Amino acid sequence: xxxxxxxxxxxxxxxxxxxxxxxxxxxxxxxxxxxxxxxxxxxxxxxxxxxxxxxxxxxxxxxxxxxxxxxxxxxxxxxxxxxxxxxxxxxxxxxxxxxxxxxxxxxxxxxxxxxxxxxxxxxxxxxxxxxxxxxxxxxxxxxxxxxxxxxxxxxxxxxxxxxxxxxxxxxxxxxxxxxxxxxxxxxxxx
Numbered sequence: 001x002x003x004x005x006x007x008x009x010x011x012x013x014x015x016x017x018x019x020x021x022x023x024x025x026x027x028x029x030x031x032x033x034x035x036x037x038x039x040x041x042x043x044x045x046x047x048x049x050x051x052x053x054x055x056x057x058x059x060x061x062x063x064x065x066x067x068x069x070x071x072x073x074x075x076x077x078x079x080x081x082x083x084x085x086x087x088x089x090x091x092x093x094x095x096x097x098x099x100x101x102x103x104x105x106x107x108x109x110x111x112x113x114x115x116x117x118x119x120x121x122x123x124x125x126x127x128x129x130x131x132x133x134x135x136x137x138x139x140x141x142x143x144x145x146x147x148x149x150x151x152x153x154x155x156x157x158x159x160x161x162x163x164x165x166x167x168x169x170x171x172x173x174x175x176x177x178x179x180x181x182x183x184x185x186x187x188x189x190x
Contacts, residue, residue: 001023002020002022003021003023005018011068132147146181149174150174
């Protein structure tokens with residue numbers, strides 16, 4: 001039996017180049033059952049009745065191929081063909097990676113989102129920070145700690161060291177700020 005498989009590295013400019021694999025004939029019911037059970041477990045509760053068991057191995061691989069292609073397309077559809085490149089140290093110039101450097105990946109340096117999406121996220125984040133500061137106006141250090149740790153993702157230890165405070169002190173401020181913000185948010189919803 002021959003089946004066609006699509007590998008991500010075989011997708012060139014949106015064109016699918018399948019690899020044909022010959023597998024020995026046999027009973028594939030166990031493999032098809034496992035595939036069905038995995039897809040059923042991954043499906044949302046309201047979509048479970050739409051999950052069907054594949055009848056053939058090729059049908060199963062066609063599902064996998066479409067998932068592979070859709071994932072590739074989602075990642076590459078917004079890549080600018082003529083990006084403004086920067087050096088890996090963030091300064092002006094061109095990206096330069098050594099030919100034998102396996103850790104260098106050009107995709108890490110290309111923009112995959114539009115300016116509108118970035119601007120929209122920035123405005124939303126700014127609005128949230130303004131609400132947090134307004135809610136915690138009597139305790140600005142709580143607001144600063146909450147924004148730095150919870151929104152910007154700075155580790156508690158690093159934030160505490162940067163302002164010269166104790167980690168336990170920052171943790172307590174975060175707990176109190178979280179409680180105050182939750183109360184304010186629930187009161188706002190009613």
